[in-house]
Amino acid sequence: MHEQIRVVLVDDHVVVRVGLRAFLDTQPDIEIVGEAASGEEGVQVVSQVLPDVVLMDLLMPGIDGVEATRQVRGASPSTQVIVLTSYSEDERIFPAIKAGALSYLLKDVGPDALVAAIRAARRGEATLHPMVASRLMTELTSSRRSPLDTLTEREREVLTCIARGMSNAEIADHLVIGERTVKTHVSNILSKLHLQDRTQAAIMALRERLVPLDDEQNK
Numbered sequence: 001m002h003e004q005i006r007v008v009l010v011d012d013h014v015v016v017r018v019g020l021r022a023f024l025d026t027q028p029d030i031e032i033v034g035e036a037a038s039g040e041e042g043v044q045v046v047s048q049v050l051p052d053v054v055l056m057d058l059l060m061p062g063i064d065g066v067e068a069t070r071q072v073r074g075a076s077p078s079t080q081v082i083v084l085t086s087y088s089e090d091e092r093i094f095p096a097i098k099a100g101a102l103s104y105l106l107k108d109v110g111p112d113a114l115v116a117a118i119r120a121a122r123r124g125e126a127t128l129h130p131m132v133a134s135r136l137m138t139e140l141t142s143s144r145r146s147p148l149d150t151l152t153e154r155e156r157e158v159l160t161c162i163a164r165g166m167s168n169a170e171i172a173d174h175l176v177i178g179e180r181t182v183k184t185h186v187s188n189i190l191s192k193l194h195l196q197d198r199t200q201a202a203i204m205a206l207r208e209r210l211v212p213l214d215d216e217q218n219k
Contacts, residue, residue, distance in 0.1 A: 005122045008034040008049065010042035010068065011057040011084070016107075020055065023111055030118060039068030047075045053121045056101070058085040058092055066095045073100035080121040084109070088131050094194045097136070103127040148208050150192045156210065158185040162198050163205035 007030055009017045017035050024030045033049045036042035040062045046054060054072055058065035069081045082103040083096045093104060103117055106129050117127035128136065148156060154175075161171040168186065172179040186198065195201050205211050 003029065004031045005029055005053060005118060006031050006033045006049070006051040007118060008032075008036065008042065008045055008051040008054045010036045010039070010045075010054055010060075010065070012037050012060040013057075016057070024115070024118075027115055030115070039063035039065060039071075042068050043071040043075060046072045046079055050076050051079055053118050054079055054081045055084045055118075056081050058083060058087055058096065066092075066099045069096060069101050070099040080124065082117055082121055082127070084114075088129070091191050091194070093132055093136070095196075098194070104132045105129050106131075146208050147193055147204065148210060151189060155185050155189050155192075158182060159189055159201060159205050160211055162186070162189075163202040163211040165202075 007024065009020050009032060011017050011020075014037070017037075021032050021035070024032055033051050034045040036045045037060075039060050042054065042056065043063075054069075056065045056069055056072070060068070063071075065083060065085070069083070072079055072081055080103075081101045082105060083101045084105050084107060085092070086107050088106060096104060102121055102124070103126050105114065105117060105127065109117070109129070113127075120127050148159070151159065157175060158171055161174060166174065168179050168182045171182045175182075186201075189201055190196070190198075193201065193204060195204065
């Protein structure tokens, strides 16, 4: 007899959850032990039932799937998260993996492949959509270079200003550009570097020596 794999479904679309449950209920070794329609609810359900695997959507009301994944892994470290989403953009893939997701699948995954991914996750083995795997390999290969190499010259100038503690208005004045343009550059910087906020951007600028540490300390 197979050991039961306890699974929680987290997706804000009822039709998706109903379809997943209907199919997974046919698997003798998979038991759906909870469902949630939001990131917050997903974290609560996981904290209560401590499942083996969570199927996690990314775009949901309230906290998104990335933050929900981070909280799920904190609440139940033994629970493995499989991202199951329609989105394959880098700005969604990398934050999800960094947040603790083991596997990343797109919703066009075949039924048999999904079941195989759930069983693999129970064993602690990752399953990645081929497109996602390719992008992760590219990221790992390019990680030997400075991540700042992806920035334009103007974006590097804006990042330098951020590291020096300047506000958007101050950056606009310093670089003689519009404040809206500064906001666009900041958004692009965070997206390209896979960062959450300006503080992380400033830390990376210092770590990559875009701004000398003593320059930051003496400003």
